[in-house]
Amino acid sequence: MGQALVAGLCLSSSVVSVSVSAEELGYPEKEELKFGFIKLTDMAPIAIAYEKGYFEDEGLYVTIEAQANWKVLLDGVIDGRLDGAHMLAGQPIAATIGYGTKAEIITPFSMDLNGNGITVSNEIWKQMKPNIPKQSDGKPVHPIKADALKPVVEKYSEAGKPFNMGMVFPVSTHNYELRYWLAAGGIHPGYYAPHKGDTSGQIDAQALLSVTPPPQMPATLEAGTIYGYCVGEPWNQQAVFKGIGVPVVTDYEIWKDNPEKVFGITKAFAEKYPNTTIRLTRALIRAAKWLDENNNANRPEAVKILSQSNYVGADYDVIANSMTGTFEYEKGDKRAVPDFNVFFRYNATYPFYSDAIWYLTQMRRWGQISDDKPDSWYFDVAKKVYRPDIYMKAVQSLVDEKIMPATDFASLDGEDGFRSPQTHFIDNIVYDGTKPNEYINKFNIGLKAGDKI
Amino acid sequence: MTTSEGQPSWATNALRWLSNHIKAIVLPIVGIAIFLIIWSFAASKIDTSLGKFPGPTAVATQVVNLYQEHNTEREKEAAFYQRQEERNAKRVAKDPNYVPKIRAYTGKETFIDQIGTSLITVMSGFAVAAAIAIPLGIAIGLSKNLNTAINPIIQIFKPVSPLAWLPLVTMVVSAVYVSPEPMFAKSFLNSMITVTLCCLWPMVINTSVGVSAINSDWNNVSRVLRLPSLVHVQKIVLPASIPAIFTGMRLSLGIAWMVLIAAEMLAQNPGLGKFVWDEFQNGSSQSLSRIMTAVFVIGFIGFLLDRGMLQLQRIVSWDKASANR
Numbered sequence: 001m002g003q004a005l006v007a008g009l010c011l012s013s014s015v016v017s018v019s020v021s022a023e024e025l026g027y028p029e030k031e032e033l034k035f036g037f038i039k040l041t042d043m044a045p046i047a048i049a050y051e052k053g054y055f056e057d058e059g060l061y062v063t064i065e066a067q068a069n070w071k072v073l074l075d076g077v078i079d080g081r082l083d084g085a086h087m088l089a090g091q092p093i094a095a096t097i098g099y100g101t102k103a104e105i106i107t108p109f110s111m112d113l114n115g116n117g118i119t120v121s122n123e124i125w126k127q128m129k130p131n132i133p134k135q136s137d138g139k140p141v142h143p144i145k146a147d148a149l150k151p152v153v154e155k156y157s158e159a160g161k162p163f164n165m166g167m168v169f170p171v172s173t174h175n176y177e178l179r180y181w182l183a184a185g186g187i188h189p190g191y192y193a194p195h196k197g198d199t200s201g202q203i204d205a206q207a208l209l210s211v212t213p214p215p216q217m218p219a220t221l222e223a224g225t226i227y228g229y230c231v232g233e234p235w236n237q238q239a240v241f242k243g244i245g246v247p248v249v250t251d252y253e254i255w256k257d258n259p260e261k262v263f264g265i266t267k268a269f270a271e272k273y274p275n276t277t278i279r280l281t282r283a284l285i286r287a288a289k290w291l292d293e294n295n296n297a298n299r300p301e302a303v304k305i306l307s308q309s310n311y312v313g314a315d316y317d318v319i320a321n322s323m324t325g326t327f328e329y330e331k332g333d334k335r336a337v338p339d340f341n342v343f344f345r346y347n348a349t350y351p352f353y354s355d356a357i358w359y360l361t362q363m364r365r366w367g368q369i370s371d372d373k374p375d376s377w378y379f380d381v382a383k384k385v386y387r388p389d390i391y392m393k394a395v396q397s398l399v400d401e402k403i404m405p406a407t408d409f410a411s412l413d414g415e416d417g418f419r420s421p422q423t424h425f426i427d428n429i430v431y432d433g434t435k436p437n438e439y440i441n442k443f444n445i446g447l448k449a450g451d452k453i
Numbered sequence: 454m455t456t457s458e459g460q461p462s463w464a465t466n467a468l469r470w471l472s473n474h475i476k477a478i479v480l481p482i483v484g485i486a487i488f489l490i491i492w493s494f495a496a497s498k499i500d501t502s503l504g505k506f507p508g509p510t511a512v513a514t515q516v517v518n519l520y521q522e523h524n525t526e527r528e529k530e531a532a533f534y535q536r537q538e539e540r541n542a543k544r545v546a547k548d549p550n551y552v553p554k555i556r557a558y559t560g561k562e563t564f565i566d567q568i569g570t571s572l573i574t575v576m577s578g579f580a581v582a583a584a585i586a587i588p589l590g591i592a593i594g595l596s597k598n599l600n601t602a603i604n605p606i607i608q609i610f611k612p613v614s615p616l617a618w619l620p621l622v623t624m625v626v627s628a629v630y631v632s633p634e635p636m637f638a639k640s641f642l643n644s645m646i647t648v649t650l651c652c653l654w655p656m657v658i659n660t661s662v663g664v665s666a667i668n669s670d671w672n673n674v675s676r677v678l679r680l681p682s683l684v685h686v687q688k689i690v691l692p693a694s695i696p697a698i699f700t701g702m703r704l705s706l707g708i709a710w711m712v713l714i715a716a717e718m719l720a721q722n723p724g725l726g727k728f729v730w731d732e733f734q735n736g737s738s739q740s741l742s743r744i745m746t747a748v749f750v751i752g753f754i755g756f757l758l759d760r761g762m763l764q765l766q767r768i769v770s771w772d773k774a775s776a777n778r
Contacts, residue, residue: 027544032556039734050559056536059544061556066731068721079627081639215734222502238736242502309743310561313735 025397028059028276036067036076036085039215039312040232041323042115042261043086044302045343047311049287058279066310069213070169077264078103084280086111087264090171090359092385097360099171099194099368104267108281108390110351111261111288113342116174116251117236117327118181120149120228121221125246125330127152139333143253143426146185153187153206166212166220166229170201173260175209176362177251178230182207183445184254184427191367193453201366203453221245232260233341234314237321237328246330249426252337256424257346259355270390281394282403285349289408292344299324351391353417354433356382361436365446367453378436388417507742515739515746523563530558564728568750571724574641575713575758578648579706586653586705587698590660591690600661607654615651615712619719622646640722644713651712652705659704663697664690699766706762710755725751 033055037043046064049055055062067073067085074091076082078101092105120128131148132140156163167175170192179189190205192198202208212220217231222244229235230251239245251258263284270277290298303320306312312319321328323341328334342348357378363369395412398404421432429442441448489509496508507515534555541553562570593600626642667690675689717726729747732740 031554032559053536056540059540061537061559063559066721066734068730072721215736218502218736242736244502307737308561309731309735309737313731313737313740315737318737 024400025278026275028279029273030083030276031059032061032063033083033276033280034063034065034081036065036073036082037311038070038073038086038213039066039314040086040115040261041234041306041312041319041341042112042232043311044291044306044323044341045111045284045287046086046263047305048290048302049283051305052287052290054283054286055280058283060276060279060283062280064310070172074101077105077266080266083269084263084265087262088169088172088174089259089262089355090173090176090363091169092262092264093356093359093381094171094363094368096385097363097369097381099363104384105264106267106270106385106387106390107262107264107351108270108277108387108394109263109284110259110349110355111263111284111343113257113260113346113348114250114252114339115260115322115341116177116230116232117247117322118178118228118230118249118251119217119221119236119239119245119247121224121245122243124149124152124227125248127155128248140330142249142329142335144248145426146182146187148185149182149248150186157206163207164226165207165209166217166226166231167209168214168217168231169211170199171359171363171368173251173258173359174230174232175201176359176366177254177258178209179362179366181230181249181254181426183443184425186445188445189366191447191453193367193370195370196453198453201368203367218242218244233322234312234318237318238314240321240328240331241315241318243331247327248329250327250337250340252340254426255422257339257342257348259348259352259358262351270387277390278394278397281390282398285344285391285394285398286404288343288349289404292342292348296325296338347411347415349391350412350415351386351388351417352419352433353379353382353386353388354419354431356386357433357436358431361431361440364436364440365443367447370452372437372449375434375436382417386417388415501741503736503741504738507745511742512746512749515742518739519564519743519746523565526560526563529560533558533560562723564747567723567725567728568754571713571717571726572754574644574722574724575648575706575709578645578713579652579709581645582649582652582705582709583656583702585649586656586701587660590657590698590701591664591686591694593657594661594664594694595686595690600665607657611654611658615647615708616715616719618650619643619647619716622650623720638723640720643720644716644722644724647716648709648713652709655704655708656698656701659701660694660698663694663701666697667693695770696766699762699770703759703762703766706758707755710751710758714751 035046037046050062050064065082067076067082070088070091073082073085073087074095077085077087078095087105087107089107089110092107094100095103095105128144128148129140131151132144135141153163165178167178169175182189188204188206189209190201190207191203192201193203200210210226212226212229214231214235217229217235218238220226221229221239222242228245228248236245236247236250240247251260263281265277265280291302300320303316303323306319306323307314307316321334322337325336325338325340326334327337327340360369360378360381364373392412395404395409399406399409418433421430423430425431429439431439437449440446447453493508493510496506496511499506537555541551541555544551545553589603593603623643626639626646630639630642671689671693675685680688713724714726714729716722717724718730719726721727721730725747729744732743732747
């Protein structure tokens with residue numbers, strides 16, 4: 001049954017495949033736009049589209065405004081103060097299914113792959129380190145698993161002390177990544193029970209996760225309120241730079257090339273301003289390409305732009321640490337992670353249904369979705385929120401106008417919106433987006449079919 | 454006039470004048486110098502995770518930086534408009550029916566822009582508050598009954614922290630102020646109304662106290678002359694209570710300025726408060742010195758606002774002595 005539905009989805013998206021020629025794209029209906037973002041390096045496509053004039057090329061006059069936290073940003077898009085924003089992939093999905101604020105938000109553009117890390121304080125690192133195997137050069141073997149953290153957490157709970165950790169939003173990638181990593185190491189991150197009014201996500205928890213806005217993570221860690229956190233760059237490298245914490249694992253090591261942020265707009269906006277929607281998607285696609293072009297040759301320039309105080313604003317060196325293909329773990333332990341931030345290659349910008357479904361499976365796993373849902377429900381939600389049709393219209397017109405060569409999108413020919421089964425998880429569990437319920441049942445820690453809090 | 458010793462008194466006077474003025478110039482300089490020395494010494498001793506606490510030189514460097522950034526941004530702005538005109542011209546050539554529009558610059562607000570935004574916001578909020586508070590204060594001062602009725606409300610609202618109002622104001626503005634082409638930005642209204650709510654009370658109280666304390670002889674004169682009540686307010690009440698009104702206004706403006714910065718920080722509304730918060734979030738090695746610079750600018754503007762109010766009082770009030778502090 002699942003397969004039949006997937007086939008249905010394939011049909012709908014292949015209607016606008018590259019080979020079909022679209023009519024000429026009209027002028028934007030709304031020219032003055034305001035986009036929100038959070039101070040993180042993965043907002044780069046928006047900054048580049050502005051600085052390189054890609055928005056202006058589309059006749060769009062865009063103001064870009066930093067937001068205080070993810071909640072303010074989401075509310076801004078919903079109430080129209082913002083026309084669009086750099087969003088956590090979970091935000092449009094959660095809004096659509098009505099977890100948190102209910103609103104119809106869609107995404108025609110996936111902003112990047114990877115880009116996050118999990119950092120623990122110096123004190124916790126000191127306690128974890130004896131549990132981590134060493135390489136011949138004395139440096140720890142990566143990826144570091146939460147197995148090394150487990151004894152530390154147990155020691156805290158025996159002493160009756162809560163083990164607090166930070167993530168950036170209840171439906172953030174970071175929440176799911178931190179939970180994934182902890183659970184893979186046998187540490188229970190706790191369940192949500194929205195039907196009982198419990199949205200703290202700490203039922204049965206061994207590690208207590210709470211929300212802190214990204215730029216405040218280092219300060220909160222420094223204050224001792226949390227012992228570790230999961231956040232996007234540059235806020236892991238900032239901890240290294242400030243000497244207050246040690247990033248132990250990147251999300252690339254938890255799930256190789258995992259989908260990260262998306263660009264979110266309301267469904268009403270996309271319907272009211274179709275040309276504007278396609279045009280802004282075009283500008284973002286071009287910016288993403290620029291960021292990855294010639295083997296990341298433009299990254300130093302991008303870092304310089306991001307370090308401006310109106311964008312991310314952290315020091316050049318801090319941002320460059322991760323943006324230019326490296327990542328510094330413990331101070332002095334700088335390792336090559338060429339794909340730490342991926343903006344364009346591996347079809348990073350295409351909104352895959354299977355990415356949305358992964359987020360839904362995690363929402364179900366941790367109880368944010370309190371009841372069992374059939375596979376078809378997962379496909380329907382994904383189809384509502386992720387809009388490869390708009391993306392492909394943008395691609396088509398970019399190719400038609402010879403702004404980008406068709407070869408840039410060759411691997412998207414006949415794309416059905418489902419990535420092939422993903423095998424690169426830290427716990428070696430395989431994710432097949434066409435079988436969400438089967439996937440949910442594979443985990444040791446987490447709700448399974450029939451479970452209810 | 455000469456003294457018996459033949460010493461001309463003008464010389465003594467000149468000397469006294471000189472010494473007074475030297476004092477007035479030299480003493481503040483000495484004070485500032487000592488402050489700078491203590492500051493730079495203390496700063497060099499404080500290590501934060503973002504580097505040393507900024508000393509006077511770091512702040513001076515940032516003043517120059519911020520000014521240069523402002524200039525760079527203005528150049529970018531000029532280029533923006535030029536590009537826009539070219540683009541419009543192209544479109545008109547292609548599509549003759551198109552009526553070209555000029556859209557406002559979309560770049561970032563510089564430090565100097567933020568100062569302007571904050572000043573406009575504080576003055577608007579203050580003006581609205583004054584327009585409400587002064588008539589209300591006069592009415593309360595004139596009528597014992599009104600005073601008894603309203604006083605409890607004033608006493609309860611007066612000590613409310615301004616920032617407690619902010620969430621309420623934000624929600625109400627979002628709900629009530631809905632228009633497709635808004636004249637003011639919501640963020641501006643939020644900051645402004647918060648400022649208004651906070652500087653209302655000192656003005657109401659001072660005005661009413663001033664009005665009720667008018668010399669009874671003057672009231673009697675007014676009664677004997679059978680002045681109509683509006684004329685009574687205009688000729689007797691207002692001039693007599695101007696010093697008290699101005700004391701309230703100065704208090705209010707001081708509060709307004711402090712409240713505004715905090716409100717901007719909390720709500721991320723444009724202005725100096727947002728500048729401070731953004732820099733705190735940036736956490737770059739320059740952030741602390743930029744925040745320190747903003748702190749001085751905020752203090753200096755607060756001082757200028759107070760002086761401005763004082764000058765206004767000197768011009769308006771007949772009682773010059775009251776404006777001497």
